Amino acid sequence: MLKTVVSGLKPTGELHIGNYLGAVKQLVELQKKNLRRLYFIADYHSLTIPYSPKEKRGEIMGMAIDAMAAGLDPKKSIIFLQSHVPAHNNLAWILSTLTSTGQLNRMVEYKEKVQEGRVPNAGLFGYPILMAADVLIYDADFVPVGEDQRQHLELTRDIAQLFNKRFGKTLTEPEALHNQTPRIMSLNDPKKKMSKSIPAGCLFLSDPPDIVHRKIASAQTDSHKTIGYDPRKRPGVSNLLSIYSGISGRPINELVKKFRNSGYAEFKKALAEEIIKFLKPIQQRRKKLLQNKAGVMRTLEAGTKTANRIAEKKLADVKRAAGLI
Ligand code: TYM
Numbered sequence: 001m002l003k004t005v006v007s008g009l010k011p012t013g014e015l016h017i018g019n020y021l022g023a024v025k026q027l028v029e030l031q032k033k034n035l036r037r038l039y040f041i042a043d044y045h046s047l048t049i050p051y052s053p054k055e056k057r058g059e060i061m062g063m064a065i066d067a068m069a070a071g072l073d074p075k076k077s078i079i080f081l082q083s084h085v086p087a088h089n090n091l092a093w094i095l096s097t098l099t100s101t102g103q104l105n106r107m108v109e110y111k112e113k114v115q116e117g118r119v120p121n122a123g124l125f126g127y128p129i130l131m132a133a134d135v136l137i138y139d140a141d142f143v144p145v146g147e148d149q150r151q152h153l154e155l156t157r158d159i160a161q162l163f164n165k166r167f168g169k170t171l172t173e174p175e176a177l178h179n180q181t182p183r184i185m186s187l188n189d190p191k192k193k194m195s196k197s198i199p200a201g202c203l204f205l206s207d208p209p210d211i212v213h214r215k216i217a218s219a220q221t222d223s224h225k226t227i228g229y230d231p232r233k234r235p236g237v238s239n240l241l242s243i244y245s246g247i248s249g250r251p252i253n254e255l256v257k258k259f260r261n262s263g264y265a266e267f268k269k270a271l272a273e274e275i276i277k278f279l280k281p282i283q284q285r286r287k288k289l290l291q292n293k294a295g296v297m298r299t300l301e302a303g304t305k306t307a308n309r310i311a312e313k314k315l316a317d318v319k320r321a322a323g324l325i
Pocket of ligand 1: 006010019021023024143145146147182184185193195
């Protein structure tokens with residue numbers, strides 16, 4: 001039996017370099033291995049923050065296009081829409097009865113959102129339960145995600161353990177996979193993570209060259225004279241080095257050596273050019289996909305069909321174990 005990889009991307013705005021370096025890059029690389037892969041657009045999760053129904057459809061399609069342009073390949077992976085696979089939510093309900101409100105209250109992402117001033121809805125509170133269901137419904141062995149999702153994956157394991165203890169071994173405990181760039185920081189505030197909720201600090205995969213130059217040139221650094229890597233004391237420049245290393249594959253210490261005697265302006269110009277080079281093929285694929293939305297929709301429908309087949313079977317196992325059928 002092949003091992004299974006599952007991960008999701010939330011369609012709130014466009015894909016940024018943090019999403020890419022934290023998760024998507026791994027999702028693409030894992031396509032070279034002999035694994036079963038299910039990658040989905042987490043449209044239900046995206047409803048937990050205020051949205052416009054008119055824009056939502058475009059955001060869902062846009063995220064699917066961004067993900068495929070970045071390298072998710074429907075020939076190698078099952079790519080689908082979460083909200084079109086009802087078993088995710090059916091399982092989420094069952095799991096919610098095994099999750100304490102105390103556990104949910106400890107979730108850092110939830111607390112951060114509330115601190116930002118969001119009026120918490122029950123969906124935002126229960127967000128990690130739906131996430132657990134997304135993963136457990138496919139018996140995922142591996143879940144590639146950024147650092148910000150680590151706690152949610154730990155909760156997923158706890159829920160799976162509790163289910164298995166109560167109802168007999170039914171669910172697989174997944175392992176989170178984090179890569180070398182699990183937390184990319186905001187360009188204009190490197191103490192915060194790069195997030196679609198602060199678009200000004202994001203570098204989007206669709207950004208044209210002049211915007212890339214402008215965003216990198218104005219990225220916050222420090223007053224040191226040399227380029228150096230120290231995420232705690234020098235978060236700005238360290239973040240830029242991580243981005244450089246993540247997209248070029250060159251180790252950070254090699255980059256530090258190369259730019260040690262350069263000023264920030266020279267380093268930033270080289271980084272912006274490296275980013276532009278990296279984004280070019282992605283943007284070309286994106287342009288083509290944007291002209292073929294009907295084709296993208298067909299791909300998602302085919303993926304959704306396969307996902308439904310797998311998920312329905314698992315849901316039946318879970319219901320049987322829980323005494324529902
Ligand atoms: P989303 O869309 O917010 O983020 C998508 C992926 O990008 C990672 N990420 C980052 N990595 C590094 N640096 C950053 N600044 C950064 N910002 C985001 C996220 O960790 C994520 O891996 N809850 C998920 C969506 C989801 C999901 C799932 C993921 C729903 N169900 C089941 C895995 C499994 C999320 O926040 O996506």
